[in-house]
Amino acid sequence: MIKRFIIAFILLVLVCGGIVGFNLFRDNAMQQFFATMKPPAATVSTMIVKPTEWTPGVEAIGTVSAVRGVDLTVETAGIVKDILFHANQKVEANAVLLQLDDAAERADLDATKAQAALDQTALTRALELQKRGVGSESTLDSARAAASASTSRVNRLQAVLEQKLLTAPFSGTVGIPRIDLGQYLSPGTSVATLQDLETMRADFSVPEQQLPLLKIGQKVRLGVGDGELPFAGTIRGIDPKIDPTSRMVTVRAEVANPEGKLTPGQFVQVRVELPEENNVLTVPQTALTSSLYGDFVFVVRPAKPAANGAAPAAPAKPEEKPATDTAKSAAEARAAKPEEEPAATPAEPTAEEQKPQLVLAQVFVKPGRRNAGMVEILEGIAPGDEVVTAGQNRLSNGMSVAVDNTIDPTKPADQQAAQK
Numbered sequence: 001m002i003k004r005f006i007i008a009f010i011l012l013v014l015v016c017g018g019i020v021g022f023n024l025f026r027d028n029a030m031q032q033f034f035a036t037m038k039p040p041a042a043t044v045s046t047m048i049v050k051p052t053e054w055t056p057g058v059e060a061i062g063t064v065s066a067v068r069g070v071d072l073t074v075e076t077a078g079i080v081k082d083i084l085f086h087a088n089q090k091v092e093a094n095a096v097l098l099q100l101d102d103a104a105e106r107a108d109l110d111a112t113k114a115q116a117a118l119d120q121t122a123l124t125r126a127l128e129l130q131k132r133g134v135g136s137e138s139t140l141d142s143a144r145a146a147a148s149a150s151t152s153r154v155n156r157l158q159a160v161l162e163q164k165l166l167t168a169p170f171s172g173t174v175g176i177p178r179i180d181l182g183q184y185l186s187p188g189t190s191v192a193t194l195q196d197l198e199t200m201r202a203d204f205s206v207p208e209q210q211l212p213l214l215k216i217g218q219k220v221r222l223g224v225g226d227g228e229l230p231f232a233g234t235i236r237g238i239d240p241k242i243d244p245t246s247r248m249v250t251v252r253a254e255v256a257n258p259e260g261k262l263t264p265g266q267f268v269q270v271r272v273e274l275p276e277e278n279n280v281l282t283v284p285q286t287a288l289t290s291s292l293y294g295d296f297v298f299v300v301r302p303a304k305p306a307a308n309g310a311a312p313a314a315p316a317k318p319e320e321k322p323a324t325d326t327a328k329s330a331a332e333a334r335a336a337k338p339e340e341e342p343a344a345t346p347a348e349p350t351a352e353e354q355k356p357q358l359v360l361a362q363v364f365v366k367p368g369r370r371n372a373g374m375v376e377i378l379e380g381i382a383p384g385d386e387v388v389t390a391g392q393n394r395l396s397n398g399m400s401v402a403v404d405n406t407i408d409p410t411k412p413a414d415q416q417a418a419q420k
Contacts, residue, residue: 040400041357041401042391042395042399042400042401042402043401043403044298044388044389044390044391044395044401044403045388045389045390045391045403045404046300046386046387046388046389046403046405047283047284047287047386047389047405048384048385048386048387049283049377049381049382049383049384049385049386049387050281050383050384051278051279051280051281051383052281052282053276053277053280054276054277054278054282055273055277055371056275056277056369057221057271057272057273057371058210058214058271058272058274059269059270060269060270061204061267061268062202062203062204062205062222062253062269062270063203063265063266063268064200064201064202064263064265065200065201065202065203065264065265066172066195066196066197066199066200066264067196067201067254068170068172068196069172069193069194069195069196069264070169070193070194071190071192071194072166072168072174072190072191072192072194073187073188074098074100074166074185074187074188074191075163075187076100076163076164076187077185077186078100078101078102078164078184079101079182079183079184079185080098080099080100080101080179080180080181080183080184080185081100081102081181082098082099082181083177083181084096084097084098084099085098085174085177086177087174087176087177088174088175089173089174090171090172090173090174091172091173091174092168093168093170093171094167095167095168096165096166096167097166097167097168097174097191097192098165098166098191099164099165099166100164100165100166100185101164105157105160105161105164106161108157109154109157109158109161112150112157113154116147116150116151116154118150119143119146119147119149119150120147120150122143122146122147123140123143123146125143126140126142126143126144127143168194170194170196172194172195172196172197173194173195173196173260174192174193174194175193175194175195178190178192179191197257197260197262197263197264198257198258199254199255199257200254200256200257200264201236201254201255202220202222202233202254202255202268202270203250203251204250204251204253204270205243205246205250205251206248206249206251206272207248208247208249211238211242211249213274214235214251214272216235216236216238217234217235218235218273219232219234219272220232220235220255220270220271220272220273221233221270221271221273222253222255222262222268222271224261224262224269225267225268225269229269229271231261231262231268232255232256233253233254233255233256234253234254235252235253235272236252236253237251237252238250238251238252251272280376281377281382281383282374282376282377283374283375283377283381283387284373284374284375284389285370285373285374286389287388287389287392288365288367288375289392293364294364295364295365295366295367296363296364296380297362297363297365297380297381297388298360298361298362298388298395299360299361299362299363299385299387299388300358300360300361300386300387300401301358301359301361301386302359303358303359303400357400358400358401358403359399360388360395360396360397360398360399360401361397361398362396362397363380363381363385365377365378365381366378366379366380386403
């Protein structure tokens with residue numbers, strides 16, 4: 001019984017020891033495999049840093065308005081008789097847009113004109129009698145006063161009658177009518193808006209530190225928020241007073257709008273172009289990464305060659321034997337063994353293997369101004385450095401990379417497709 005127990009115990013120890021040994025061997029093999037395994041090279045896009053021409057500028061956000069634009073209102077009360085315009089109609093200066101009911105005013109004007117004609121006849125008669133010497137001075141003065149009063153009443157009623165008409169003060173595009181036929185309008189009621197869209201102005205604000213960079217007549221580029229600035233204009237006015245609360249100064253620019261793409265009240269991006277500079281180092285904004293420790297870029301550099309180990313020791317020379325013994329030994333060896341094939345020469349490395357391995361270097365830089373997707377680099381890199389522009393996610397310092405510049409993140413996708 002004890003003998004069987006001892007045998008079973010020994011077998012159990014052997015099985016458990018085998019399992020434990022196998023697990024230790026497996027863990028050790030996996031650890032060595034991952035320790036010696038090289039991760040695959042990450043694919044990135046790069047560009048060579050070189051001095052370029054740089055156009056600095058002052059960027060701001062502005063609001064567009066028409067150089068001439070008003071909300072049309074009526075001066076007197078009345079009922080709408082006729083609407084002589086429609087939405088988005090281009091009208092000329094002094095064109096009639098609205099007619100209010102003026103029947104009562106016309107009747108008063110006709111009666112006043114008749115009375116004015118009668119008073120003028122009386123004045124003519126008084127002058128004739130005065131020439132004959134039968135008229136008195138008081139009668140002539142009364143006739144003159146009556147004629148003058150009648151003429152003034154005619155002019156007043158004529159002005160009231162003209163107030164029943166709404167005319168365009170300048171040429172432009174009229175907006176949507178805000179009134180209807182038969183509607184009673186009180187003085188000051190807004191009828192529609194009139195905007196001259198041929199020339200627009202953009203009002204924007206810049207910090208007081210940038211005020212010395214601006215002057216009247218400077219070129220300005222405007223865009224509607226899609227990244228492009230297709231509209232060109234010039235600065236027409238700079239407010240001489242800085243807002244003491246915001247420390248901003250208001251600037252006004254004028255821009256031609258022949259196609260009517262800019263609309264009053266529209267939000268625009270504004271860029272005041274400054275004199276061009278040369279020999280400025282720039283990289284795409286996609287190449288710059290910000291962190292808590294500062295801004296940095298990844299620079300691609302050739303990997304340093306590994307240090308060579310000690311030269312292998314020369315094989316020990318065999319003991320010298322007499323020539324006859326050597327010949328016999330060689331003959332016996334040839335008889336005992338078939339002739340061995342010559343050792344194969346090692347294969348030449350392929351083109352891919354001949355390329356130097358590329359690794360990353362994390363370089364902290366000092367960025368400067370930004371413009372059109374590019375950022376100026378003041379410190380950290382030099383001309384000729386190869387900087388990663390795309391694919392820097394999950395990259396780290398010293399990591400192996402492979403360069404693929406078939407995709408350029410600084411150009412639109414449609415432009416890249418056209419180049420292929």
